[in-house]
Amino acid sequence: MAKFDDEFELKNGYFKINNSSNSSRSPSWFGTSSSDCKATCWQNCDCLGFDVPLVNGTSTGCRFWSVDCQFFEDLTASYSFVLSGQATPVKPPSAKKNGHKWLWVGIAIAAAVLVVVFCIYMLRRRIVSGKNGTKIQKILLKFMKSERPTDHVIAIENDHGNIRHPDLSVFTYESVLAATSNFSEANKLGQGGFGPVYKGKLANGREIAVKRLSKCSGQGTGVLLDWKKRFNIIEGIAQGLLYLHKYSRTRVIHRDLKASNILLDENMNPKISDFGMARIFSHDELEENTSRIVGTRGYMPPESVEGIVSVKSDVYSFGVLMLEIISGRKNNSFYNDDRALNLVGYAWELWKEDRGVEIMDPTLVETCISHQLLRCLQVGLLCVEENAAVRPAMSDVISMLTNESMQLPLPTKPAFYTERNPATTGIDRRGPPIISINDLSNTDLEGR
Structure with missing residues (x-):
């Protein structure tokens, strides 16, 4: 038995006198109990350990072994008591198992501690994320309940079946993923300069279109739009406006028609989008004087400064958009030394000087049909007339574009002018304007 911290260790094995030492002593005997044997061995510095042999099944006492002996571990042998540090340092089998x-x-x-720490971390992260998400949602909901008038917004049905007139509809990213099947290619409608557009369906069955902005987005892929595609886009937009103005169950005035609100599908078919500023008329209503001015600078007709809204408001915006499509330039991208000059003014000057073909986008040189281009220029100038009453209706616009035998009236000086000080336009008198926050095309966040 070996001693650790004043204790003996019980081991399987046997003691053997060293043969190399002639002075090795034989084991001595002490006939007493095991506790007495331990005490006796402990008091003797030469005592290596002791065992308790059995003779005819009866204990004859303790047999002490001196330091001249050596202990050999043997799992088949009887137990022996060995002092620590004196015998061969071999651990018994029980110690190995332990x-x-x-x-x-x-x-x-250790594994359990790691799992608990990881769970606490994830739970804390979810709680923090939930708090931030709740905070953002509250801010958005507060914005939805703003004091802005909602008479210009079409009533919609939310996911719970409630009808209301919100200024802004808020959707979680998860709901958009679910609606678009995780932006699957099967749901892709088209590709724009700022990213692809996907169709989707909400939980209540409402169909939506979602633009997914690209990290490396750029404005346009103009080379891919040859003249035939552009003319088809112009005609498609005109057909869409005709439906809204005449064939829809209720007459809809879009009021924010511009390039960034036109979506193209895989076949380059145009779709009018973003009806956040639209206004509903009954079919017997021709125009209305509203208390707010809405739209995007450059696409707004002059009468909008006075709050007048009619189908001719969209006609004016369509004329500007058509001039942008055939020229490949934005309405507000023209400047000279003494005054700002927009695309409408530039087109009018070319028309007066019989240089209308010069408005053509340079990428259209090989595909353009010149007489169609000039016809589009003339129709565009008719749509941006100063007087709303002389602007053509969308049904007449379609006839002018598609019927080449139709005689077109001559345009007069269009409604183009340099930007005026908002304080002189009467905007303050009628309240702040509502302008589009979509700055992907010609949007400007300043008052008109």
Whole structure:
């Protein structure tokens, strides 16, 4: 038995006198109890350990072994008591098993601690994320409940079946993913300069279109739009406006028609989007004087400064958009030394000087049909007339574009002018304007 911290260790094995030493002493005997044997061996500095042999099944006492002996571990032998540090340092089998046992216990405890720490981290992260999400949602909901008038917004049905007139509809990213099947290619409608557009369906069955902005977005892929495609786009937009103005169940005035609100599908068919500023008329209503001015600078007709809204408001915007499509330039991209000059003014000057073909986008040189281009220029100038009453209706616009034998009236000086000080336009008198926040095309966040 070996001693650790004043204790003996019980081992399987046997003692053997060293043959190399002639002075090795034979084991001595002490006939007493095991506790007495331990005390006796402990008090003797030469005592290596002791065993308790059995003779005819009866104990004859303790047999002490001196330091001249050596202990050999043998799992088949009887137990012996060995003092620590004196015998061969071999652990008994039970110690090895216990060592492995505690090793696995330690590994299990460490793993459990790691799992608990990870769970606490994820739970805290979810709580923080939830708090931030709730905060953002509250801000958006507060914005939805703003004091802005909602008479210009079409009533919609939310996911809970409630009818209301919100200024802004808020959707979670998860709901958009679900609606578009995780932006699957099967739902892709087209590709724009700022990213692809996908169709989707909300939980209540309402169909939506979602533009997914690209990290490396750029404005336009103009080379891909030859003259035939552009003319088809112009005609398609005109057909869409005709439906809204005449064939829809209720007459709809879009009021924010511009390039960034036209979506193209995989076949380059145009779709009018973003009806956030639209206004509903009954079919017997021709125009209305509203208390707010809405739209995007450059696409707004002059009468909009006085709050007058009619189908001719969209006609004016369509004329500007058509001039942009055939020229490949924005309405507000023209400047000279003494005054700002927009695309409408530039087109009018070319028309007066019989140089209308010069408005053509340079990328259209090989595909353009010149007489169609000039016809589009003339129709565009008719749509942007100063006087709304002389602007053609969308049904007449379609006839002018498609019927080449139709005689077109001559345009007069269009409604183009340099930007005026908002204080002189009467905007303050009628309240702040509502302008589009979509700055992907010609949007400007300043008052008109």
